[in-house]
Amino acid sequence: MPTHPYHHGSLRSALVDAGVQLAREGGPGAIVLREVARRIGVSPNAAYRHFAALPELSDAVAEAALAALAASMRRELDAIPDRDDPLMVLLAVGRGYVHFALDEPGLFAAAFSRPKDHIDPELYTPDGQRSATGLLHDALDGLAAAGLLVPQDRDAAITMAWASVHGLAMLLLGPLGGVAPADREPMIDAALGLVCRGLTSR
Amino acid sequence: MPTHPYHHGSLRSALVDAGVQLAREGGPGAIVLREVARRIGVSPNAAYRHFAALPELSDAVAEAALAALAASMRRELDAIPDRDDPLMVLLAVGRGYVHFALDEPGLFAAAFSRPKDHIDPELYTPDGQRSATGLLHDALDGLAAAGLLVPQDRDAAITMAWASVHGLAMLLLGPLGGVAPADREPMIDAALGLVCRGLTSR
DNA sequence: CTTATTTGGTTCACAGTGTCAACATTGTTT
DNA sequence: AAACAATGTTGACACTGTGAACCAAATAAG
Numbered sequence: 335m336p337t338h339p340y341h342h343g344s345l346r347s348a349l350v351d352a353g354v355q356l357a358r359e360g361g362p363g364a365i366v367l368r369e370v371a372r373r374i375g376v377s378p379n380a381a382y383r384h385f386a387a388l389p390e391l392s393d394a395v396a397e398a399a400l401a402a403l404a405a406s407m408r409r410e411l412d413a414i415p416d417r418d419d420p421l422m423v424l425l426a427v428g429r430g431y432v433h434f435a436l437d438e439p440g441l442f443a444a445a446f447s448r449p450k451d452h453i454d455p456e457l458y459t460p461d462g463q464r465s466a467t468g469l470l471h472d473a474l475d476g477l478a479a480a481g482l483l484v485p486q487d488r489d490a491a492i493t494m495a496w497a498s499v500h501g502l503a504m505l506l507l508g509p510l511g512g513v514a515p516a517d518r519e520p521m522i523d524a525a526l527g528l529v530c531r532g533l534t535s536r
Numbered sequence: 537m538p539t540h541p542y543h544h545g546s547l548r549s550a551l552v553d554a555g556v557q558l559a560r561e562g563g564p565g566a567i568v569l570r571e572v573a574r575r576i577g578v579s580p581n582a583a584y585r586h587f588a589a590l591p592e593l594s595d596a597v598a599e600a601a602l603a604a605l606a607a608s609m610r611r612e613l614d615a616i617p618d619r620d621d622p623l624m625v626l627l628a629v630g631r632g633y634v635h636f637a638l639d640e641p642g643l644f645a646a647a648f649s650r651p652k653d654h655i656d657p658e659l660y661t662p663d664g665q666r667s668a669t670g671l672l673h674d675a676l677d678g679l680a681a682a683g684l685l686v687p688q689d690r691d692a693a694i695t696m697a698w699a700s701v702h703g704l705a706m707l708l709l710g711p712l713g714g715v716a717p718a719d720r721e722p723m724i725d726a727a728l729g730l731v732c733r734g735l736t737s738r
Numbered sequence: 739c740t741t742a743t744t745t746g747g748t749t750c751a752c753a754g755t756g757t758c759a760a761c762a763t764t765g766t767t768t
Numbered sequence: 769a770a771a772c773a774a775t776g777t778t779g780a781c782a783c784t785g786t787g788a789a790c791c792a793a794a795t796a797a798g
């Protein structure tokens with residue numbers, strides 16, 4: 335009897351899983367087709383029955399990474415005491431974003447490594463959960479509903495909040511990667527605090 | 537007589553120049569050693585007399601890209617009417633940053649593609665000019681000098697301003713890449729306006 | 739002015755990659 | 769049972785980064 339059947343059964347998801355694992359270990363550049371196949375114990379070209387080429391696998395990995403990012407944000411949301419305080423919610427969303435980037439730098443990089451040409455980002459992950467973008471929208475709508483954000487600033491605020499948090503994550507992983515982990519948390523809170531102040535002032 | 541002498545004379549800078557060109561055309565991933573050598577008309581391994589390996593060349597290209605970024609910011613600074621208005625200066629610095637990213641996406645990506653472990657980023661480019669970081673510091677110091685920013689917020693403000701602008705650039709090149717160019721300029725101004733408001737409020 | 743030595747460029751070779759074409763095996767439909 | 773489609777495999781090719789050995793030219797030592 336063969337160790338495993340000729341047909342894997344769910345090769346596609348196995349490929350994505352292995353790709354995710356590689357991305358975790360070494361970023362988007364580490365996701366290499368032959369290694370993925372090797373880890374699953376399948377021939378190099380088997381992947382071509384499920385993905386037209388490597389970039390397509392990378393896209394799938396990026397999608398999974400984005401879902402993981404959203405999960406991290408949701409986790410941070412669940413940890414705050416008062417879910418009705420819109421400022422706390424916004425801060426939690428931001429922390430979840432940055433923390434995911436710091437905890438899973440490879441996945442985070444993979445999530446944004448592929449050029450995507452959708453005009454507007456998805457509000458839901460493929461599994462039906464609220465996406466990172468969706469959670470951010472919700473947080474800012476909460477702010478607006480509480481009268482802390484003038485509605486006409488909503489769109490600019492979304493862009494700005496996203497940009498701030500995304501940039502902060504990038505900087506902490508890149509040029510600011512040298513700051514001691516102990517100094518990081520206060521830095522994150524201070525930066526996010528400034529964002530909130532900016533969004534909610536007049 | 538040979539078409540070109542055995543010794544190139546300034547191969548190192550030629551390699552970097554070719555690398556920069558490749559990065560402009562296809563981002564950091566497009567800078568490939570053999571192609572660089574091919575374009576200069578030199579053997580593939582010639583580069584190894586000037587760089588220990590490919591990543592080292594990439595670092596040199598990134599350095600050049602950062603200098604180009606600073607130049608773009610300086611250019612935008614030169615275009616504003618009143619250089620003594622600290623808010624205008626800050627906005628110009630931000631616009632220079634984002635505009636460079638949009639005009640030279642490949643170079644911009646290359647500039648930040650290499651993991652650098654300096655604790656604090658350089659304030660000057662190798663050619664003695666003020667670097668992007670330096671220009672940002674100057675802008676925020678001007679804000680503080682004008683009493684528009686409380687000094688104790690300076691460090692967080694630097695982080696925040698940099699993160700916002702960097703994130704905005706990344707988003708416009710990535711998930712928000714689909715917005716029409718006509719809508720982009722107002723978007724940039726609105727976002728940067730929010731940052732300024734946030735930094736200068738309270 | 740020779741002669742040694744260092745610097746810079748070349749050639750050959752190798753392992754590893756993405757991808758294509760042709761083939762083999764299995765599950766599904768008729 | 770036979771045709772068919774879906775899925776995995778094999779072999780091959782062009783391309784990459786990099787090491788080792790070699791060679792040409794500039795420079796230093798005698």
